[in-house]
Amino acid sequence: MPVCVMGEGAGPDGQGTASLTVIPISHISTSSNHAHHSVKGTVVLKGRLVSSPSHNFILKAVLQDDTDSNTSPQDGSINVVLLGTLAKDFSQAVNQGDVVVASGFGVGKSPTALKDKLHPCNLLLSGERAFVHVCQAPPADRTSQQDVKRKRPLLPAEVPKYTYTKLDNLKPGEVVNVYGVVVFFKQPFKSRGSDFCSSLKITDQSQQKISCTIFCGKLESHPQIFQIGNIIRMHRVKVHLYNDTLTLLNTFGFSALTFDGAVGAGVEPRTASKSFHFTEEDRRAVEELRLWAASQVLLPADATLTLSAVQPKMYFDLTCQLLAKATVDTTCTLLRVWDGTRCPHALLKLTVEPNIVEGPTFSEEREKLIASVLVYDNHVQFAQQIKPGDFLRIYNLRAIPGLVKMPGLSSSQSEVNHLSFHLHGGTAYGRGIRLLPGDSPDVQELRRVMEAFQGYDEVSHPDLNDSVLWPPLSPERGASVACSTERTCDHLVEPLTLSKVKRSVPGGVHHVRVQLRSYEPRRLHQALKLYCSKCTSMQDVPDDEHLDSIFSKAAADCGPLQPCSPPTWTLSGKVYIPRELSRRPPVRTLNVHMSAQLLSEGRIKELIFLTGSTLQEACHLAAGYHNVVPMRSSGGHLALLDPPAPFLFRGRKRFYRCKQCSETSVREPTTDGVIDEKNIGEALGVQLLKFVLLMKFQLQDASDTLDVFLWRDAESFFNVSAVDAAAYQEAQDSIRQTLDSLCPPGDSSGRRPWLDVCLTEYRPTEEDTQTFYQICHTSTFKPSCTRTPPS
CATH class of the missing domain: 2.40.50.140 (Nucleic acid-binding proteins)
Structure with missing residues (x-):
């Protein structure tokens, strides 16, 4: 038996290890010969016994060397992998907390060292030469599962007992x-x-x-x-x-x-x-x-201040709401924030190009409430991840009076005494930004202050948060617009109450007069989905973090390409990222491949195949060229990036393919004078995924409530296309305005308009017994007067 169990309290130096030298775990390396060495340590983690086709059984454990207090956790703890019969015996005989001596092991590089912060090597024990000698811990120090089960059954409601050290x-x-x-x-x-x-x-x-x-x-x-x-x-x-x-x-x-x-x-x-x-x-x-x-007098004074208490040259912490943001360059991001108070000093207004601003615009009067925060260096990455409407705490913010001169920013010379706020690089004095959850006490207090602000309206957040109080938006963007709905169908059916709809025979069409009680998702971007009309699958739109990893991997694996691969395409060299697109000096080049036919026709800007780029670079190029297809090198040939990466960029719009239904290849597209996503997709063997909006509404009338879905007719309902909603802030603002009008946040049902809606009733399959409802043949409109509910 390769696992030898010693008596309780006995030393783990039994037969088979006397002639071996016990070495510290920190001395283990792949370059040393450990044939005459053994390792002693405490089992701090024992994994489950797993069946393996190649080794019958496999088990992973972690040993910790407690003999050297100066050893770091990374060097003093090591992964141990046991295979075959040894793994099975170890699982039965060894408990967490036992001291073991392992010998006859092999040493390899640990594939999980960066993740688990343990020794960069691992021990592999298998075969006849591998032994494990065990000194089981006394009962006072351990409780095995077998002992617990013999004493009494372990109830699901029981929780581990943790001991805390002063x-x-x-x-x-x-x-x-x-x-x-x-x-x-x-x-x-x-x-x-x-x-x-x-x-x-x-x-x-x-x-x-x-x-x-x-x-x-x-x-x-x-x-x-x-x-x-x-x-x-x-x-x-x-x-x-x-x-x-x-x-x-x-x-x-x-x-x-x-x-x-x-x-x-x-x-x-x-x-x-x-x-x-x-x-x-x-x-x-x-x-x-x-x-x-x-x-106790042990905590420093709270550095958190409101804008109304800020003085020039102060360092302070600010709890606020993000209203808009803009990327100035790779080392600086501009945040527009407010906290429900008015700063006694004039605030510097920094102007950026409108096309790079994420978030709404504001009137000149409301701009006086909004603080400009310039975020630098290591904080830029986090600033790029937050969205307008998020609640933030910014630590060690500095109030600086005077003119700010930066690339991409402009300000008036008369504003030399105005305040701007800077979050400098580094982490000294706890400097940084933290996203606050909506239910935190600080956010609740901030919202209370916003609600109490005199002279400003209640405007719900246009994208992320429910019923957030902002300075009122300018009329041209984000203003509240009265809306109602009208049926566009020709069904000759009498309107029913919701209670009668629920009692009706499945499969019918119904007209109802209702109010919108609630809807989800509240975060509008979660309503966007990708739908395949061929296999009828639906999936989420991938986020930029996931896409960036796909692009980075493809760029790292990008190898040399054959001169003409495939024959209808030609390698046309490298180009710089244009300065006006990237807003920074062109520091690197990208491989660009163009259609031989289009190249001969002098239409080289119509279609670009791009390899070796990051996601950000592909987006920059798409802003200046009509069609950009990101590619990777596969065996010296061009191939599309792996899903869910987009196969085509057209300006701000991205187009995706169905992995299951696509049979990709690279062929010359048939142009017919026009190049669009459809003929590019056909040339690439791509089954195009369609952007759709999927939402769940809860309708109500005097008789009952009813949950319904909106997706097939969502575009006609909002009068906005889903692909535009995925690319343009204006389209998202339009949808949010409609939802806020139909279901005003925080309002009672009395102010909600009455809606004329057509519903279809269905069951997804013949085996389903649950009935679902979907809004169809219904569009929103702006009435000239407010309708009243029927008497």
Whole structure:
């Protein structure tokens, strides 16, 4: 038996390991010969036994070296992969917390080292030479599943019992769970590797202050800390001794919950984890830390100010709502924000080109309420991800009086004493931006202030948030427009109440007179879908983050192309990204391939095949050329990018293909004087996906409510095409205006217009017993007067 179990408390130095040298885990490498070495460590994680066709069984575990307190978590913990009979025996005999000695192992590079932050190598144990000697932990230190099951059944409602260590009881090398009050923090920033890094300092009733460093690949996995004084709970952090100072580092299985630090506030955990355990004891721990922190003079003064309290040259934190934004260049982004107050100083108005502004425009009077925030350097990436309507907290913002001169920006010389706000690069003093959830106490207070602002209307957010109070939009864009609906069908049926519709025979057509009670999704971009008319599949529109990874991978894999591949296309060399398109110097070139026929006709700008580009570069080129087809190199030939990447860019519009129904190839298109997405798609063997709008409405009348879908006739309902809604802000604003008129946010049903609607009743398949309803043959219009409900 390759797994040998020693008695409880016995040393794991039994037969087979006496002649071997035990080496620290940190000394393991692929370049050394470990035939006469063994490794000793504690099993801190034991995975499940998995059946494998090639090895019968496979199991993964993590060993931690506790003998060297100066070893970092990355070097002191290593993945162990066991195969075959050894994996099965290990699963039965070894428990988490046991000390083991492994010998006869092979060493390879760990494919998960960047993700799990463990040793860059892993141990592979298989075959007759591999042995594992086990010293099982005494019952006081472990509880195996077998012991638990013999004592009593494990109920689904039971949760693990966690032990929390006070900060003055930390010992180097330990993996612990802790609670603390945040006394300093930095927002996550990009590390030198592939991860984001955040740092914070916490304290507790022991008065000990401990620094913590968190490395996670995703921003949402970092603790959601909004301000000093927040409470944090961290599981599975390792105590590390560095320069004679104890610090905490996240390790495998790390998780964190954060809470508002105000006494009397709700105890709702903030976390990105899909599941977590939070008991009444945890609630008491949070409340105790709040009361203790409130009685101590340990927290610095709150740096958060409103615009009404800002003075020139101050550094402060600002809680605000993003109204609009614009990319100035690769190192600077302009944010337009407000917080429901009026700054006593004149605010500098920075003018940018209208075509690069994301968000609505405002009248001159309303501009006096809006602050211009210039975001620089490492904060630009985050600024590009946020959307108008989001609530933000900007940390260590600086108020600067005077004229701002930057490429792409213009301002009046008479505004030399006006205030602008700058978020400089770096992370010193916690500098950064944090997106606030809509249900946070800070956002609720901000909305209360906005509601109380005198002389300004209530206008709901046009894209992302429900019932957000903005400075009123200019009449030409975003103003409230009265709307109603009318039926466009010729069905000769009498109007019914919703209660009668529900009792009707399935398969009919009905006319109803109703009000729109609610709709979803509230975020308009989620209503856009891609539909294949051939296989009738429907999918979400891919986000730019996913597309950027596809483009980057294709650019990295882009190899040399044959001179004419395929024969109807010719390699026409490289071109610079035009300065006027990219708004920066042309620092790199891209491979461009053009149709031989179009090239001979002198129409080289009609159609461009592009390889080696990023998503941003493809979008820039599409702004200046009619049709851009992103490609990759496949065996020296041109091929389309993998779905869900778009196969064609036309200005701001993107076109996608159905992976299941497309049989791609690269052929000369038939132009007939016009090149559009249809004949380009046919030449490429592409089944074109159609943009559609899919929404769910809840209708109501005096008798009942009814859930209905809107998608087949959504374009005629809104009088806006889905492809335009995917590309143009104006189309999105039109849809939002219509929805706000039909269902005013926060209003009672009395102000909602009565709608004449045609409904079809159907069941998706013959086997389905549930009946669904769909809006059809109905369009919105702007009435000259308000209609009243029937008596």
